[in-house]
Amino acid sequence: MEGILIAVLILMMAGALYALEAKDLLSAVVSYGIVGFGLVICFLLLQAPDLAIVQIIIETISLIIMIAVILNSTREEIASRQRSFVVAAISLIFALFFLYIFNQATGALSRFGEHTMRMASAYVQGAAAKTGSANLVTGIVFDFRGYDTLGEATILFTAVMGVLTVLRLRGRKAAGKKEGAE
Amino acid sequence: MKGITVIVRKVSQLLAGVVFLYGIYIIVHGHLTPGGGFAGGAVISGAFVLVILSFGSEIQKLNKSETRSSLLESTGILLFLLIAAAGFFLGSAFFFNFLPKGTVGKLLSAGFIPLFNIAVGIEVAAGLLTIFLALLIYKDEEDR
Numbered sequence: 001m002e003g004i005l006i007a008v009l010i011l012m013m014a015g016a017l018y019a020l021e022a023k024d025l026l027s028a029v030v031s032y033g034i035v036g037f038g039l040v041i042c043f044l045l046l047q048a049p050d051l052a053i054v055q056i057i058i059e060t061i062s063l064i065i066m067i068a069v070i071l072n073s074t075r076e077e078i079a080s081r082q083r084s085f086v087v088a089a090i091s092l093i094f095a096l097f098f099l100y101i102f103n104q105a106t107g108a109l110s111r112f113g114e115h116t117m118r119m120a121s122a123y124v125q126g127a128a129a130k131t132g133s134a135n136l137v138t139g140i141v142f143d144f145r146g147y148d149t150l151g152e153a154t155i156l157f158t159a160v161m162g163v164l165t166v167l168r169l170r171g172r173k174a175a176g177k178k179e180g181a182e
Numbered sequence: 183m184k185g186i187t188v189i190v191r192k193v194s195q196l197l198a199g200v201v202f203l204y205g206i207y208i209i210v211h212g213h214l215t216p217g218g219g220f221a222g223g224a225v226i227s228g229a230f231v232l233v234i235l236s237f238g239s240e241i242q243k244l245n246k247s248e249t250r251s252s253l254l255e256s257t258g259i260l261l262f263l264l265i266a267a268a269g270f271f272l273g274s275a276f277f278f279n280f281l282p283k284g285t286v287g288k289l290l291s292a293g294f295i296p297l298f299n300i301a302v303g304i305e306v307a308a309g310l311l312t313i314f315l316a317l318l319i320y321k322d323e324e325d326r
């Protein structure tokens with residue numbers, strides 16, 4: 001299973017790199033989709049169907065929206081980037097820095113496959129009896145971590161408010177009516 | 183926004199109902215099988231996006247449904263808060279599971295978790311649909 005996982009991860013990296021380099025924006029978006037759908041396969045391999053369902057739906061909808069945006073605006077990259085030595089050096093330094101931090105952090109984690117720690121095992125053992133929910137994820141999300149879920153729902157609510165505020169549908173409509181009346 | 187060809191229309195006509203039903207199934211069985219409010223709500227909004235993209239719609243109709251979905255989204259999160267607050271008043275604490283738990287594995291079990299799933303499902307479905315409609319209406323208004 002780890003072999004398949006590594007192969008999928010390499011494919012995802014290739015898709016992400018091609019999305020950065022592609023001249024045609026439509027093919028960039030499509031190759032970016034490889035990252036999202038590869039992540040779905042990773043979630044399924046790691047036995048997280050809850051995440052896989054959400055990821056596949058959200059990935060599809062956001063891909064549709066991005067393709068609609070590109071078809072309606074432009075497929076060409078507007079300005080070609082100029083690569084300077086300073087930018088490359090800075091990004092290399094940061095990449096090495098983050099690689100070092102990442103290496104340190106993964107050393108502190110428990111081994112692959114032994115992910116249930118003290119808190120998680122306490123959740124998993126009593127969850128079905130305590131919450132009465134056969135799906136432990138839902139039981140934990142809505143019962144043990146209700147505040148967390150309330151925060152997530154509020155994030156989505158705020159995101160919708162933000163989109164409506166930026167696009168200003170209502171305000172612009174009212175202004176249009178006034179112009180029509182004059 | 184205009185619709186797409188007759189083949190796409192027919193296929194989406196056949197599929198949209200099934201997708202919608204699947205979303206409802208995921209929400210209602212959220213405490214039994216993988217999925218739940220977030221996943222099911224996203225599936226339901228996907229069904230609406232499918233229909234709108236393939237059939238197209240006039241801007242007046244879209245404006246009306248945008249108002250409704252935005253209203254429904256606010257109702258969803260209000261419902262979530264009200265159920266959580268009901269735990270405070272009927273039980274002992276905010277988010278207290280005050281309903282009987284039932285047997286694990288039955289559809290009617292797990293106390294108020296199914297109700298939370300339904301509230302979150304309404305909120306997510308209406309929220310994603312509202313974002314999609316807002317972008318679509320903005321584009322249509324720019325074109326005119």
